[in-house]
Amino acid sequence: MSDDPKTLVSTDWLVQHLKDPDLRILDASWYLPEAGRNARQEYEAAHIRGARFFDIDEISDSRSDLPHMAPPIEKFMSRMRAMGVGDGHQIVVYDGAGLLSAARVWWLFKLMGQENIAVLDGGLPKWQAEGHETEDMPPVIRDRHMTVRFQNHLVRDVTQVSAASKLKDHVVVDARAANRFRGDAPEPREGLRSGHIPGARSVPFSTLLHExxxxxxxxxxxxxxxAAGVDLSKPIITSCGSGVTAAILTLALERMGHHRWSLYDGSWAEWGMFPTVPVATGEA
Structure with missing residues (x-):
């Protein structure tokens, strides 16, 4: 792969840059409850040297009933200062599943106007499989200010997605598994209807990844x-269960040179419980 410090870098790239003074590494591991994994405990047991733990559920909008919605600017800035992540840093974010939640944090930094952030391709599993070192020591933190310029066009809410679905001026692309998209499988969160946003296309995030x-x-x-019928001449809104794996689609689009994208932050956790928006089932 070609390394791009604004989208995706290889383990080889990280080995070469590990001692760069302005490199900051984030462990953004996150799992659904049924995975039976504790991301913070795993981080404390073993992480890439110098990595800080980015808690997707905590660094979020606590005023919202929806899971891990993008945090207010002030909260994001204060958390980054406390983590010693700020202006002038090259950030690399990874997760313990290979590529699952790291892309969400990449998108969040883009939303906050940060460009110099990349996802580690293959994540911690690839890093460890290749025999690279990990540690269990917390990093030494020094405060660093981050200048935030919120990018409104990179995020969409239920009203905007509903309009896009009706007007068909955007393509909504759903990253959930195909059986959830069709409405054949129950949602992991209780109380949600099954199916998809009318007019959406199904691109399960796993179809963009190697084994x-x-x-x-x-x-x-x-x-x-x-192949999924996505018209790449149109702007794209990515969606999923709760705004995490949608960002994998977003990362792929950015690498493809398709820059007219946004992410539906509420995703199916919001759409599936909203009684006034329609739900489609079956194939796209």
Missing amino acids: DKTMKSPEECRTVFE
Whole structure:
């Protein structure tokens, strides 16, 4: 793969840059409850040297009933200061599943106007499989200010997605598994209807990844989107269960050179419980 410190970097790239003074590494591991994994405990047991733990559920909008919605600017800035992450840093974010939740944090930094952030391709599993070192020591933190310029166009709410679904001026692309998209499988969160946003296309995030959880090439990803009937000439809104894996689609689009994208932060956790918006079932 070609390393790009604004989207995706390889384990080889990280080995070469591990001692750079302005590198900051984030462990953004996150799992659904049924995975039976504790991301923070795993981080405390073993993480890439110098990595800080980015808690997706805590660094969120605590005023919202929806899971891990994007935090207010002030909260994001204060958490980053406390983590010693700020202006002038090159950030690399990874997770313990290979590529699951790290892309969400990549998107969140983009939303806050930060450009120099990349996802570690293959994440911690690939890093460890290749025999690279981990540690269990917390990093030494020094405060660092971060200048935030919120990018409104990179996020969408239920009203905007509803309008896009009706007007068909955007393509909504759903990253959930195909059986959840069709409405054949129950949602992992209670109280949600089954199905998908009318007019949406199904691109399960796993179809953009190799078996080792590294991302397919931009050309291969383009083929996947096109095979799913996604009109790449239109702006795209990515969606999923709760706004985490949608960001994997967003990362793939950015690497493909498709920059007219936004992410539906509430995703199915919001749409599936909203009584006034329609739900479609079956194939797209």
